Amino acid sequence: MAIEAQQVDCRGCGAKVDVHAGLRTKTFVCEYCGSVCEGDKVVAVQDMQAKREEFKPWSHLRLGMTGEFLGHEYQLLGRVRVREETWWWDEWFMLSQTGFPLWLQEGEGGFTIFRVFYPTYPINPWNAGSFVKLDNTGGNAQVRERGTGTIAFIEGELTWGAVPGDTFNYMECHRGPTRYSIEYSEREIQYLRGESRDSQEIYNKFGIQERVPPPLKFDDDDDDDDDDWQDDQGHQPYQAASSESNSMGAGGKILVLGSLLLGLGLLIFSGVAEGFSKHVKSYTFKAKAATGKGDGVLLTDDHGKPIAITLPKARGAYELRLAASPTGRKGWRGGYCWWTQVAFLKKRSKTQLKKIKAYLKKEGEKMDQWTRYQKVHEVNAWFGRYWGIDEGERWNENAFVKQHYFRTKDPGPYYIRVYANNCKDYSSRKANPVGQASITVAIYKNVWMTRWMFWGGITLTVLVLLTLIWRFRSMFSDD
């Protein structure tokens, strides 16, 4: 049974217009002159003949049709065509005999029935994340679409004020068949909750005999194709919403998972990689008076010569582990330090040596024992110890072990020169630690340079965790 109509005068042409919702009818459209009336004012005029054809619904629904929903009969009273930049959808307004409103959204070849509701957990649509929780009917809903809709056409009557050309922001969320729609402006946020319905089911409820138009595919990359997907009634379909714009799609999940695995893998590998290296040889140097000038002390072999080593061919880098032997402490407070330079040398060729010799002669200088060597790699390290008493507590700080990684393109014979020098401070000079020190240089081959792996792994893992935290915050954010 259709809802009893009352007749009101069109504010534009005076024609009698049927309205069904009594005082609650806020907007009605005169089908004769196209006046969109709100109260006693004409707020817009539509060219009904042209617009009705242009904005024909995709389905076969028409105003005045009745169908049973939620156990009661509803009548289609109004329709609003909403346009986005490249697609559109229809909002059908339907009312029960006792004035309960429902909204039937028609888009993408399907239908959703909406009711207004107050969410248990109101969200602020302006800054909502990709997942939202609005009520306790289930888990989080995924935000599938956001945008700004423009009212393109109105027919029939509505219980709210609407004018063609009006715009509003909207946000659509999905969770299984449950749908949430949030329409918002600075003045109002309206929350709607609904369920998607099969098109054939809607047709059956309204007793429509025609076949449901096929859901048309939409190529959202090509806006110029709009005309291509009109059906035989000249209908255009609703554009499939991009679900990837605001959510993490399959690609995103793979990327995050892959990054996490890579980060953890790098961390683990950097921890175990040390076990892959092989010890080549160790050399211990004891203090010897430097043969050069200054106050440095040369640590060489027992013969005061650089040690000849052969660097084997290595798949990875070499590692140099320097371990200095600490000298003792004297007194309650004190300290000393020294700088150490470990140089890898190669013998110069005879031609080179000849040229250098000639040059030195010209300058009036003489060759020393190091002239015949060319430095190809150098490691500088600081060793030292400081101790004292603060507030009755003894403290001691020292640094006697250093690691250094290096690569050389040419395995083969090298010479090592170790040179140390007291720090400039008074206590170091007084203690003369270098004079008492010794240092062990251990060489390892097939070394993985894992420091970048360690920091890369840390960075990657932290980034992934921050991403996940941000996403979870978005999922459970209430505003």
Place this chain on the structure above:
Amino acid sequence: MPTQQPNMACPSCGAPIDAERRFDEVYNCEYCGNTAFFTQQVSAEGDGTPQSAPIANIFSRFKVGQHGKIRGKTEFNILGNVQIEYPSGYWTEWHLKVGESDFWLQEDEGIYVLFDKRAIEEPLPAIESFQAGSSLDGWNRLPRWFIIEVGKAKVVGFEGQLPWPPKVGEEFTYIDGLGGGQVISMEIEADGTTAALSVGDPLEYEDIEITSEEAGGW
């Protein structure tokens, strides 16, 4: 059974007015549709000029005079209603009597809220700064209040018995919000200082059952 107050008659047509409640100030004549205002002394002159605000068909499942239950246990009688127009449409506030207490059932686009009035114990916040999406925290011992609507509205009609005389046609500002699972609503009159605060529970359609005859469906 409604009782008839002595000396109470419609100032327009003279028809006797049944009143369930001794201290209500507004009555709407069921014969001529006129509205009569009465003071606490039950004076037929009221505040001077009787006003008329005939109600139109508000197309609702509820009617004045019906009774029913909320969530199957709280019984209520519908004494009157107020029709309010706002830019988006209309809403109806139904004046309910629950026991000896007054409640307001707001009906707006298919959602229902059972409101109870709350005293305002703190200075009014600066309403100019409010807009949908903003929030108010810790005011008047209320939970954090997320604003969902701000606008201007006016009473356009009423019927039945009301505890106060509605100011027909006079615009007021309303601010609706959600907080702590409840709906909070504040109405501020044009003078900017007189305000009413209500806190309510949202109800589903199914939560409200009309037990008197002519109970409506969806």
